[in-house]
Amino acid sequence: MASSVLSLASATPSASLSSHEINKGKLNLGNAGLLFNKEKTNPFIKTKSCVRISMVVASNVSRFEGITMAPPDPILGVSEAFKADNHELKLNLGVGAYRTEELQPYVLNVVKKADKLILERGENREYLPIEGLAAFNKVTAELLFGADNPVIKQQRVATVQGLSGTGSLRLAAALIERYFSGAKVLISSPTWGNHKNIFNDARVPWSEYRYYDPKTVGLDFEGMIADIKAAPEGSFILLHGCAHNPTGIDPTSEQWGIIADVIQEKNHIPFFDIAYQGFASGSLDADAASVRMFVARGMEVIAAQSYSKNLGLYAERIGAINVVCSSPDAAARVKSQLKRIARPMYSNPPVHGARIVASVVGDPAIFKEWNAEMEMMAGRIKNVRQKLFDSLSSKDKSGKDWSFVLKQIGMFSFTGLNKAQCDNMTNKWHVYMTKDGRISLAGLSLAKCEYLADAIIDSYHNVS
Amino acid sequence: MATEFTSSSSSPTDRRLSALVRHLATSSPMMESQTTVTFSPTSGFHGDSVFSHVVRAPEDPILGVTVAYNKDPSPVKLNLGVGAYRTEEGKPLVLNVVRKAEQMLVNDRSRVKEYLPIVGLADFNKLSAKLIFGADSPAIRENRVTTVQCLSGTGSLRVGAEFLARHYHQRIIYIPQPTWGNHPKIFTLAGLSVKTYRYYDPVTRGLNFQGLLEDLSSAPSGSIVLLHACAHNPTGVDPTLQQWEQIRRLMRSKALLPFFDSAYQGFASGSLDADAQSVRMFFADGGECFVAQSYAKNMGLYGERVGALSVVCKTADVASRVESQLKLVIRPMFSNPPIHGASIVAAILKDRNLYNEWTVELKAMADRIISMRHKLFDALRARGTPGDWSHIIKQIGMFTFTGLNSEQVAFMTKEYHIYMTSDGRISMAGLSSKTVPHLADAIHATVTRIS
Numbered sequence: 001m002a003s004s005v006l007s008l009a010s011a012t013p014s015a016s017l018s019s020h021e022i023n024k025g026k027l028n029l030g031n032a033g034l035l036f037n038k039e040k041t042n043p044f045i046k047t048k049s050c051v052r053i054s055m056v057v058a059s060n061v062s063r064f065e066g067i068t069m070a071p072p073d074p075i076l077g078v079s080e081a082f083k084a085d086n087h088e089l090k091l092n093l094g095v096g097a098y099r100t101e102e103l104q105p106y107v108l109n110v111v112k113k114a115d116k117l118i119l120e121r122g123e124n125r126e127y128l129p130i131e132g133l134a135a136f137n138k139v140t141a142e143l144l145f146g147a148d149n150p151v152i153k154q155q156r157v158a159t160v161q162g163l164s165g166t167g168s169l170r171l172a173a174a175l176i177e178r179y180f181s182g183a184k185v186l187i188s189s190p191t192w193g194n195h196k197n198i199f200n201d202a203r204v205p206w207s208e209y210r211y212y213d214p215k216t217v218g219l220d221f222e223g224m225i226a227d228i229k230a231a232p233e234g235s236f237i238l239l240h241g242c243a244h245n246p247t248g249i250d251p252t253s254e255q256w257g258i259i260a261d262v263i264q265e266k267n268h269i270p271f272f273d274i275a276y277q278g279f280a281s282g283s284l285d286a287d288a289a290s291v292r293m294f295v296a297r298g299m300e301v302i303a304a305q306s307y308s309k310n311l312g313l314y315a316e317r318i319g320a321i322n323v324v325c326s327s328p329d330a331a332a333r334v335k336s337q338l339k340r341i342a343r344p345m346y347s348n349p350p351v352h353g354a355r356i357v358a359s360v361v362g363d364p365a366i367f368k369e370w371n372a373e374m375e376m377m378a379g380r381i382k383n384v385r386q387k388l389f390d391s392l393s394s395k396d397k398s399g400k401d402w403s404f405v406l407k408q409i410g411m412f413s414f415t416g417l418n419k420a421q422c423d424n425m426t427n428k429w430h431v432y433m434t435k436d437g438r439i440s441l442a443g444l445s446l447a448k449c450e451y452l453a454d455a456i457i458d459s460y461h462n463v464s
Numbered sequence: 465m466a467t468e469f470t471s472s473s474s475s476p477t478d479r480r481l482s483a484l485v486r487h488l489a490t491s492s493p494m495m496e497s498q499t500t501v502t503f504s505p506t507s508g509f510h511g512d513s514v515f516s517h518v519v520r521a522p523e524d525p526i527l528g529v530t531v532a533y534n535k536d537p538s539p540v541k542l543n544l545g546v547g548a549y550r551t552e553e554g555k556p557l558v559l560n561v562v563r564k565a566e567q568m569l570v571n572d573r574s575r576v577k578e579y580l581p582i583v584g585l586a587d588f589n590k591l592s593a594k595l596i597f598g599a600d601s602p603a604i605r606e607n608r609v610t611t612v613q614c615l616s617g618t619g620s621l622r623v624g625a626e627f628l629a630r631h632y633h634q635r636i637i638y639i640p641q642p643t644w645g646n647h648p649k650i651f652t653l654a655g656l657s658v659k660t661y662r663y664y665d666p667v668t669r670g671l672n673f674q675g676l677l678e679d680l681s682s683a684p685s686g687s688i689v690l691l692h693a694c695a696h697n698p699t700g701v702d703p704t705l706q707q708w709e710q711i712r713r714l715m716r717s718k719a720l721l722p723f724f725d726s727a728y729q730g731f732a733s734g735s736l737d738a739d740a741q742s743v744r745m746f747f748a749d750g751g752e753c754f755v756a757q758s759y760a761k762n763m764g765l766y767g768e769r770v771g772a773l774s775v776v777c778k779t780a781d782v783a784s785r786v787e788s789q790l791k792l793v794i795r796p797m798f799s800n801p802p803i804h805g806a807s808i809v810a811a812i813l814k815d816r817n818l819y820n821e822w823t824v825e826l827k828a829m830a831d832r833i834i835s836m837r838h839k840l841f842d843a844l845r846a847r848g849t850p851g852d853w854s855h856i857i858k859q860i861g862m863f864t865f866t867g868l869n870s871e872q873v874a875f876m877t878k879e880y881h882i883y884m885t886s887d888g889r890i891s892m893a894g895l896s897s898k899t900v901p902h903l904a905d906a907i908h909a910t911v912t913r914i915s
């Protein structure tokens with residue numbers, strides 16, 4: 001990387017280099033030369049200092065010239081294409097955020113209340129401790145495990161506020177890399193697209209366990225169990241606590257019990273990703289049943305939480321990583337190491353979202369209101385599923401079983417459509433979805449169910 | 465790409481591991497087919513924690529000061545540890561413009577909480593670049609600057625460092641000696657290897673400029689160099705503008721890549737432009753650089769975690785490719801940044817009245833700190849405290865490197881309940897007219913009794 005020294009007195013406003021001067025100094029300015037010639041005024045005129053500045057110009061080639069353009073995020077690309085489409089019947093089912101029946105974003109009433117309360121209280125903006133807002137950490141663990149859970153009373157849970165689900169998963173991944181060197185994480189096939197990125201960047205090896213069965217558009221339970229059994233002892237098994245993303249297919253309670261059995265047998269560590277507690281069924285307790293089952297068996301459990309969906313706090317980035325340990329001493333040590341990971345990443349977490357959660361959960365009246373709003377959101381999605389199912393069943397004369405729409409739960413549904421069929425959905429029907437066949441029911445209104453049913457039936461039967 | 469952290473192996477763990485190896489040597493054929501050399505420590509004994517081998521981490525040295533301060537029952541204690549601004553009454557300060565901006569945001573019924581783009585709030589990014597680089601710059605007009613919202617200074621440094629570790633040919637970063645305690649870990653964990661350049665001269669309590677130039681001269685071509693844009697933390701010692709120019713020339717001649725940490729723009733001298741001079745000098749010469757900005761101090765938004773990383777590139781095409789790769793660093797770390805603090809900053813920066821009000825409040829904070837410096841200096845002189853204390857008024861920003869050694873610091877804490885980091889750094893922001901005499905007494909007693 002050649003570099004050259006060029007001295008320029010900052011006197012004249014239009015100091016541009018003549019080609020003679022360039023050749024004389026044996027400089028190859030290339031792009032930088034063009035920049036100089038473009039500038040009619042010497043940039044140094046603007047500086048207030050009266051120091052005579054010499055122009056020492058480094059190489060004209062960017063040090064980052066070799067960097068390639070990264071591919072666009074597959075999910076965001078869907079929304080962008082949707083925006084560009086002018087068709088009046090277009091439908092955006094790529095969005096992973098709740099929409100009202102009018103297909104508008106929704107800020108929960110309890111959140112508006114909390115925002116006002118926080119402003120009125122006028123609290124300071126001091127750095128939170130590395131582990132986050134104490135009041136938030138307390139309520140988040142209670143919400144997930146149940147306030148009366150012995151693990152909380154016995155102080156066996158290490159809870160650290162994290163940057164929503166992603167940030168909390170990342171902290172846990174870093175802990176695994178540091179203290180369980182060589183251990184693998186098993187992720188479902190398919191799973192949320194960002195899971196593998198998180199483990200890759202944290203340098204934690206991962207492999208997949210079978211999950212989705214395209215034949216049944218349901219759970220490949222035998223495959224799942226076999227793959228978990230086959231994993232090296234002491235692997236981390238990433239489980240979606242409820243409302244599996246992207247399939248919407250959850251194990252039954254009985255199946256969860258068997259999964260727990262196998263994990264215990266193999267001394268694996270269950271690692272829950274809970275992004276939809278309360279949002280899936282409408283009940284906070286029901287949606288936490290899987291995690292609580294494992295904890296009740298005395299297992300050590302890692303659980304990442306997010307308040308993006310259930311409190312609609314997407315952009316506030318509020319979540320937590322919880323590690324249930326067999327002793328309070330282990331919990332204290334684990335917490336200290338999670339802090340040690342957070343400090344060189346972002347020092348301490350953002351306060352605002354944590355205050356909102358603490359305000360909502362800490363006030364019984366507001367907490368009750370929150371439960372009602374969650375029931376409303378989950379209820380709307382259930383209604384939409386029902387309407388879609390009804391439309392599909394009545395319009396489709398082939399006898400195909402569309403009941404998976406009702407059996408699946410949460411924001412997303414795996415339709416079973418393949419890529420070509422998804423392309424047809426978009427190109428012919430202006431329905432935007434991810435190419436794996438996933439639709440977001442949060443982006444569907446009752447009014448549009450019939451149209452969507454037509455699109456799905458057409459794509460399923462007429463495209464292969 | 466070496467990451468350095470202490471291994472957790474200890475003899476109890478070794479014993480457990482050997483026991484487990486023996487136990488499983490005769491187990492299922494599946495185990496034998498594993499090619500892993502070490503046995504996974506996650507397989508615990510029945511009833512034992514899988515986290516048994518996880519040791520307790522020590523308290524963060526800087527934040528640990530406040531932890532210790534809080535535990536002290538003495539009524540005359542003084543916290544000069546963490547760098548957070550305090551009023552004359554010793555209270556944290558929320559700026560009026562911040563409250564105003566928040567009221568505006570709450571009143572705006574069209575506001576939603578939808579995910580920001582991975583790179584953050586667009587307005588905030590544009591305005592942050594303008595703030596640090598200057599209002600009308602060709603580089604910005606030519607789209608050669610990419611700015612991404614990050615989690616305050618720490619987060620901006622980390623994202624920038626991760627990017628460099630992946631995409632830059634030279635993975636060495638030079639940091640000044642001393643520097644903020646968190647710097648080395650940020651860069652190491654990102655995958656860079658850390659070297660130091662001489663900076664502070666304990667004899668003059670000023671800049672070791674010769675040493676700095678020598679060390680940067682001998683750095684391998686292309687090395688990354690961390691520069692504190694102003695108000696060096698922890699020393700408060702900044703190069704003069706002439707010295708900055710020499711540094712710039714040297715760095716450009718050796719193709720050293722500048723990585724600025726700008727945590728105190730406006731907070732150091734009271735002037736946003738003056739405190740950006742060093743950065744703008746590098747920005748103006750057409751070369752490339754990285755800049756991490758924090759709004760923790762200058763907008764008092766500490767806990768909101770607002771900051772930005774800017775990468776100045778040779779061409780718009782490079783800038784856009786760099787941005788796409790920065791997104792790949794951010795997405796698996798936190799997906800997209802928090803909206804609240806950035807919205808406040810954007811509201812203030814884009815509104816002329818709020819912006820002007822902000823500059824007034826900013827200057828008031830900076831002025832109060834400068835006056836504390838003078839008061840402390842005068843108090844020590846009045847007591848005839850041995851030594852030259854002029855560095856207190858020569859240094860700039862929130863911190864003063866007193867020159868006290870760790871033994872003296874321990875004495876200050878034990879006898880006078882004054883809490884500070886063991887390197888002798890005190891936060892002037894934590895002082896008030898009322899508490900200066902106590903501090904002066906403490907320093908006086910310490911230097912006369914311990915050397």
